[in-house]
Amino acid sequence: MNNKQKNKVLFSLAQLLELNREKIKEANKADINAFPEMDDSMKDRLKVDDKKIDGMIQSLEEVASQPDPEGKILYEFVREDRLRVVNQTVPFGTILIIYESRPDVTIEAAATAFKAGNRILLKGGKEARQTNLLLTGLWKQALAEQNANEDYIQYLDLSREETQVLIKENSHRVDLIIPRGGEGLIRFVQENASVPVIVSGRGNNFLYVDDNSDFAMAIRLVLNGKKRISVCNAIDKVLIHKNINGLKDKLSDLMTNLTKKGIEVWGNKQIVSLCTDIKEENDAATLCEEYLAPKLYLSLVDGTQDAINMINRYSGGHTAVIVTNDATQAVEFMQQVDCAAVYHNASSRFTDGGQFGVGAEIAISTQKLHFRGPLGAQQLVTNKWFVFGNGQIRE
Known part of the structure; x- marks a missing residue:
């Protein structure tokens, strides 16, 4: 998918969020009412109001306005025999995002990974199920409107046990996992995943x-x-x-x-x-x-x-x-x-992808590899070597 088409999808999704404000808030209210025992901290993360919808729309527009993270030349070298060696950015492939409570992740984190050319598997918490399913449906509608493959965004409506099996067996051929949640979730993913993991670390x-x-x-x-x-x-x-x-x-x-x-x-x-x-x-x-x-x-x-x-x-x-x-x-x-x-x-409250100018963020990494701090679309790529020759051999 080229950059122009990706941006059209993001703008379409922003329009759909605007058109479906009331439906989003209704689904979110149903989620909140289904878990009356939740504490104030979780309720704050779960709640979607007009301000949060505005934030999602703004994030989509900011991500769309950024340069394409794919295809950037990081290094180029031409040998004496005219063999041309190029290292450039490419998508990771398929990214699994596991998160709790925050439905805005369904839009903002997915948009970040999508802009970088990745396919995204979303696994949200049961407490936000209705909101997440609705938002994923809007993603698919935006993709369809721009003649893009709807499989770029998939929501995994799985139980906790099924998710644990997915992590251990990698049945969806995931290339990267980003867990966003409590220490128990992060520890389980780190100990059981067979692919790289980016930890969106705790605060304190x-x-x-x-x-x-x-x-x-x-x-x-x-x-x-x-x-x-x-x-x-x-x-x-x-x-x-x-x-x-x-x-x-x-x-x-x-x-x-x-x-x-x-x-x-x-x-x-x-x-x-x-x-x-x-x-x-x-x-x-x-x-x-x-x-x-x-x-x-x-x-x-x-x-x-x-x-x-x-x-x-x-x-x-x-x-x-x-x-x-x-x-x-x-x-x-x-x-x-x-x-x-x-x-x-x-203030510490500026540690946020949007505040740092990277648009929506997928995580705030406390690891030192492969990137640290708020991760935007520009950081959700890896690199690949492209070598162009004309029959050269190594003696």
């Missing part, structure tokens, strides 16, 4: 407040980092330099703002001694936990290097933030912290 993101910083800015960034509790780019841990001037008053100000937002704040014995409104928690295991809840953990640190060490030991390798007026400290932090995205004086 840290923000460090330096002693030379704008504390009012730090409060804004912390609050924004907890604006949505269900997303992987949320802030869970805040590390604060122990020598900040007026620390006790500043902690009180931070607590007041967090309490107004209904966020539960915990900390170790040292920080609780400065602010008794913080609930005491001294078990270091909490530092490894991704909360996905209105909960935040505070800790005092000796300085930038202490913060770096804690983040590299306990974080999920997703995102880390430093709040400081010292550019040298910021560079040291950003170079040494082992996360996919690092920030100086900005």
Whole structure:
């Protein structure tokens, strides 16, 4: 499929989403009503309203506006015997995306893989079944309208047991698997898949407040980092330099703002001694936990290097933030912290494919191969060697 046809499919799908807004919201309401016991975090991921539909449409338009990821020449070499060697980008082939709760993945992640020339198998969670089936139907309609093969997008309406068999036996001849969900799902795929896996890692993101910083800015960034509790780019841990001037008053100000937002704040014995409104928690295991809840953990640190060490030991390798007026400290932090995205004086909530300008994302990878951070269409390709000759032989 050439780039022009792919883009026509994406624009057709955007129009179909607009025309079917009410049907999408009705299907989503049925899904939500079928699982009344779900927690607020899952409900937030599952819910599809006009804002989310707008986001899907925008993502499709942005992906369509991007250059074609296929066929880019990465390397070219012509030998003395005129043998021409070219390395260029090609699709992976068939990508299986396994995800939980988020129906927008059916549109945005699939669009990203589709733009790169891949065929997509979608396996969503049972809690979003009605919404996912409707959205997949719109995908197929868009493909049909542009005379494209409807099999480019397939939804696997399988049970958990059937999905596990699929992963173990690779009965659909999948070339790449991208699991998006809890640690149990990701671990099962990693341990049982016979093909490459891209892990869309967990969050557990840290923000460090330096002693030379704008504390009012730090409060804004912390609050924004907890604006949505269900997303992987949320802030869970805040590390604060122990020598900040007026620390006790500043902690009180931070607590007041967090309490107004209904966020539960915990900390170790040292920080609780400065602010008794913080609930005491001294078990270091909490530092490894991704909360996905209105909960935040505070800790005092000796300085930038202490913060770096804690983040590299306990974080999920997703995102880390430093709040400081010292550019040298910021560079040291950003170079040494082992996360996919690092920030100086900005919110962690920008770790998102759309916000980074890559359009829709298929995952935020915390691995170092083959790519790290938000994966857009330009990263969902592999490479292949093309060699052009005229009868050359190797002596």
